[in-house]
Amino acid sequence: MTDFAAFEPLAIDFTGAGDGRVRALALLLLTMADDEFVIGFSDSEWTGIGPILEEDVAISSLAQDELGHAQALYGLLTDTVADGRDADAWAYDRPPEGYLHARLLDHHRGDWAATIARRYLYDTADSARLEAVASSSHRPLAELVAKIRREERYHLMHVQTWIERLADAGGESRARLLAALEAMGPDAGTVLAPLPGEPSLLRHGIIAEPFATMEARWRDGVGATFRRLGLPDLPPTSDPAHARSGHSDAFRALHAELTMVRRSEVGATW
Amino acid sequence: MVTLAPVSTEAVLAVLETVHDPEIPTVSIVDLGLVHDVRVDDGRITIELLPTFVACPALEVIRADVIATLGGLGRPVDVSFTFALPWTTDRLTEAGRSGLRRAGIAPPAAPADVLCPFCESRDIAMDSLFGPALCRSLFYCRACRQPFEAFKPI
Numbered sequence: 425m426t427d428f429a430a431f432e433p434l435a436i437d438f439t440g441a442g443d444g445r446v447r448a449l450a451l452l453l454l455t456m457a458d459d460e461f462v463i464g465f466s467d468s469e470w471t472g473i474g475p476i477l478e479e480d481v482a483i484s485s486l487a488q489d490e491l492g493h494a495q496a497l498y499g500l501l502t503d504t505v506a507d508g509r510d511a512d513a514w515a516y517d518r519p520p521e522g523y524l525h526a527r528l529l530d531h532h533r534g535d536w537a538a539t540i541a542r543r544y545l546y547d548t549a550d551s552a553r554l555e556a557v558a559s560s561s562h563r564p565l566a567e568l569v570a571k572i573r574r575e576e577r578y579h580l581m582h583v584q585t586w587i588e589r590l591a592d593a594g595g596e597s598r599a600r601l602l603a604a605l606e607a608m609g610p611d612a613g614t615v616l617a618p619l620p621g622e623p624s625l626l627r628h629g630i631i632a633e634p635f636a637t638m639e640a641r642w643r644d645g646v647g648a649t650f651r652r653l654g655l656p657d658l659p660p661t662s663d664p665a666h667a668r669s670g671h672s673d674a675f676r677a678l679h680a681e682l683t684m685v686r687r688s689e690v691g692a693t694w
Numbered sequence: 695m696v697t698l699a700p701v702s703t704e705a706v707l708a709v710l711e712t713v714h715d716p717e718i719p720t721v722s723i724v725d726l727g728l729v730h731d732v733r734v735d736d737g738r739i740t741i742e743l744l745p746t747f748v749a750c751p752a753l754e755v756i757r758a759d760v761i762a763t764l765g766g767l768g769r770p771v772d773v774s775f776t777f778a779l780p781w782t783t784d785r786l787t788e789a790g791r792s793g794l795r796r797a798g799i800a801p802p803a804a805p806a807d808v809l810c811p812f813c814e815s816r817d818i819a820m821d822s823l824f825g826p827a828l829c830r831s832l833f834y835c836r837a838c839r840q841p842f843e844a845f846k847p848i
Binding site for chain 2: 484490491492570571574
């Protein structure tokens with residue numbers, strides 16, 4: 425399967441999971457789930473220390489939504505791969521290098537400006553991806569995404585308001601936003617970097633368009649907002665071949681934290 | 695051997711009317727629009743529910759409440775959640791909307807159409823799009839000087 429030659433550096437072996445269609449679908453589901461799981465867990469660190477009470481509540485709600493989306497997507501993955509692993513096993517029982525989230529989410533949540541910059545870049549890119557799977561031939565995915573998109577509308581309203589607020593405020597707010605965008609810009613496009621198995625996803629109607637088309641649509645939208653706010657253009661994606669591998673020390677620390685309870689009592693149930 | 699009388703889907707629905715949202719005791723899961731499908735086959739009751747929000751933490755409580763309450767019918771009960779149809783706030787019944795008001799929660803509406811659930815004033819302001827639960831926003835009523843929650847339209 426030449427489609428899947430690039431699976432190896434991803435430390436995931438779906439070769440037992442079925443034909444090319446099933447393996448490509450599994451990889452798509454796992455990447456979407458891992459993206460939502462990592463940003464959800466990372467942003468949940470703001471609970472209790474948000475910059476103002478309303479934002480503490482808001483970011484906690486956003487993080488809870490993302491963790492719920494991750495749980496549902498891991499559930500679809502469980503049905504697809506059917507190797508005995510449940511959603512919790514997918515979420516908690518892999519080594520750090522086994523996670524396939526985009527490099528954008530490898531950044532530490534940083535200060536509030538960095539968290540907002542990352543949420544903005546991720547939510548807008550995720551929105552382009554959700555649009556491309558909304559009419560997926562994989563019915564359970566299309567149905568779940570119909571529900572998720574209704575919730576993500578609130579996420580987009582939130583980040584849109586905040587990116588404008590930080591950019592227009594000038595001074596330290598804008599300086600911190602610019603620093604965050606400079607640090608994360610080259611990694612922003614990793615969310616929509618083509619997956620191995622893309623030809624199979626397209627052939628079987630699991631995604632409606634190539635990742636490059638999603639990325640172009642996303643860059644048009646973000647570009648228009650950034651020009652209006654006088655923010656610099658997003659740079660092209662650096663090293664797209666490793667968009668979802670070779671994770672950072674910040675993610676390794678997050679991984680140690682998020683698996684801590686699970687590791688403390690293997691097999692415990694709640 | 696005791697033969698149980700047949701159970702109709704109407705009878706099951708009537709029992710479900712008595713199961714309430716664990717956080718909003720004035721609204722039944724039927725009036726909330728959670729019930730997608732009720733089937734009775736060979737004496738087995740199968741219920742499909744629609745989650746309001748994907749990450750709603752009340753889902754497992756609702757599942758347990760449904761199983762416990764339907765237990766009175768003496769039949770095995772299966773409860774599952776489905777995304778076959780996205781739950782939307784349009785599924786709330788009129789009784790559900792008035793139940794929300796009784797709990798101090800404004801029924802879902804566009805922000806400009808939200809009324810204070812306590813004094814029905816329109817002189818209100820949205821404090822935060824996000825509230826203490828995923829399904830709610832925070833408002834303040836200038837007329838009766840009460841903060842209140844409003845169900846998010848979704």
